[in-house]
Amino acid sequence: MYKVSGYNPAANDWFWAKYTPDGKIEAEGKIEGCINCHGKKRTNDFIFTGPLK
Numbered sequence: 001m002y003k004v005s006g007y008n009p010a011a012n013d014w015f016w017a018k019y020t021p022d023g024k025i026e027a028e029g030k031i032e033g034c035i036n037c038h039g040k041k042r043t044n045d046f047i048f049t050g051p052l053k
Helices: 032-044
Strands: 014-019 025-029
Touching: 014 032
Parallel strands: none
Antiparallel strands: 014 025
C-alpha cells in the first residue's frame, strides 16, 4: 500500500495492492477487503503498527 494524494480520501488516500507468493499483482487500487480489514485501525492511518507520532 502507498499513498496517492486525493486518490481515496475515505481511506486516507491509500492505494492498495495484493500480491501472489511469486510477486504478481492479484488486485490493486481500492480493494474492499483491504480497506475493510485495515479500517479497524482507521484511527492509526489504517496501519497495524504502534501509534504513529
